[in-house]
Amino acid sequence: TVARLQPFSSTIFAEMTELAVRHAAVNLGQGFPDSDGPAAMLAVARQSIADGLNQYPPGRGMPMLRNAIAADRATRYGTSYDPADQVLVTVGATEAISASVLGLVEPGEEVVLIEPFYDSYAAAVALAGAVRRSVSLVSDGAGFTLDADALRAAITPNTRMIIVNSPHNPTGAVLSRDDLAAIAEVACEHDLLVLTDEVYEHLAFDDRSHISISTLPGMYERTIVVSSAAKSFSCTGWKIGWACGPADLIDGVRAAKQFLTFVGGGPFQPAVAYALEHEQAWVRGLRDELQIKRDRLSKALTDTGFDVKRSEGGYFVCADVTPLGVGDALAFCRELPDRIGVAAVPVSAFAEDFDKWNRLVRFTFCKKDETLDAGIERLTRLT
Numbered sequence: 001t002v003a004r005l006q007p008f009s010s011t012i013f014a015e016m017t018e019l020a021v022r023h024a025a026v027n028l029g030q031g032f033p034d035s036d037g038p039a040a041m042l043a044v045a046r047q048s049i050a051d052g053l054n055q056y057p058p059g060r061g062m063p064m065l066r067n068a069i070a071a072d073r074a075t076r077y078g079t080s081y082d083p084a085d086q087v088l089v090t091v092g093a094t095e096a097i098s099a100s101v102l103g104l105v106e107p108g109e110e111v112v113l114i115e116p117f118y119d120s121y122a123a124a125v126a127l128a129g130a131v132r133r134s135v136s137l138v139s140d141g142a143g144f145t146l147d148a149d150a151l152r153a154a155i156t157p158n159t160r161m162i163i164v165n166s167p168h169n170p171t172g173a174v175l176s177r178d179d180l181a182a183i184a185e186v187a188c189e190h191d192l193l194v195l196t197d198e199v200y201e202h203l204a205f206d207d208r209s210h211i212s213i214s215t216l217p218g219m220y221e222r223t224i225v226v227s228s229a230a231k232s233f234s235c236t237g238w239k240i241g242w243a244c245g246p247a248d249l250i251d252g253v254r255a256a257k258q259f260l261t262f263v264g265g266g267p268f269q270p271a272v273a274y275a276l277e278h279e280q281a282w283v284r285g286l287r288d289e290l291q292i293k294r295d296r297l298s299k300a301l302t303d304t305g306f307d308v309k310r311s312e313g314g315y316f317v318c319a320d321v322t323p324l325g326v327g328d329a330l331a332f333c334r335e336l337p338d339r340i341g342v343a344a345v346p347v348s349a350f351a352e353d354f355d356k357w358n359r360l361v362r363f364t365f366c367k368k369d370e371t372l373d374a375g376i377e378r379l380t381r382l383t
């Protein structure tokens, strides 16, 4: 392995899922649903295979999907992207993120990440030979919020891009309009690109609305919006994602994407187009169900003695292990599957400052009620 990828030799999700399988544990670690997306969407995928849509799709993605993505952004956010050259279909959000950094950031330029950060951001920065600068979210007691002064302090003449993620993995924080405005101000002042990872865009709870930073003044022209069908339509294995942005930025993303995968997910593309057009009510139902599951899991963790943090959106809730008399959340997660038959993920895996974050554990609640029930029942073994 080359030096710049040595820190990324294995992912925490692979490690914890393997432990979960080995110990037949309830997997509340890796974020994937254990039930399927809308039945009609699955039927379109099957039909697409039967209809012979099994060869390379067009390089930018099938027109029907690009049209559906553009229409969806226009309806929900009022932003206009031309499906011809401002929308690019990718192999999941993961490829859109890596291709954006590879295609838009020069080696040696700096990319600012908000810590804790989804693991692929740091790896994408390393792949590109760019330099990572981390800015920590700060605790507001019950949850996490942006420290705008720390963000400002992280900018140097070499900064090229800020990566933003809301609803946030792993904390579940949803950035407020003020937080986003602070990021936008920094980006405009220093002429930076912003990559906004919106894979949980539909999953903001308690009547919060997800705001895309691309809609703030001065931001459309410098923002690459990344999203994915995975979380909206419970199809994490399909790996249909996308990037939207000004044509000159999408050209850069596409230049890299062409040589990562060229294209992907042929027969799934019409299915996701169908879902974007016809399954918005299904997604709202998913959000409402997830909110209830968040409440159930949060309560069970509180009852077990964890200090549970506020989750405002997405798949995850974080809990501090300190009240359990535990000081090392990574070690705790490594023994949990064997000890009580539950798998979870340490938040330190998403951080540069390991010690600072190593009291928090991330649990996912994107599971069937019976799976959650089994996990909750086993958590009582900790008490």
Ligand code: PMP
Pocket: 031, 091, 092, 093, 094, 095, 118, 165, 168, 169, 197, 199, 227, 228, 229, 230, 236, 239, 240, 241
């Ligand atoms: N960004 C975030 C914040 C995620 O949590 C995930 C995966 N769960 C991804 C990107 C990757 O999405 P995809 O599976 O579409 O590649």
Ligand code: GLN
Pocket: 011, 013, 014, 029, 030, 031, 032, 169
């Ligand atoms: N995004 C999912 C999570 O955060 C898992 C993705 C993965 O396994 N790479 O748990």
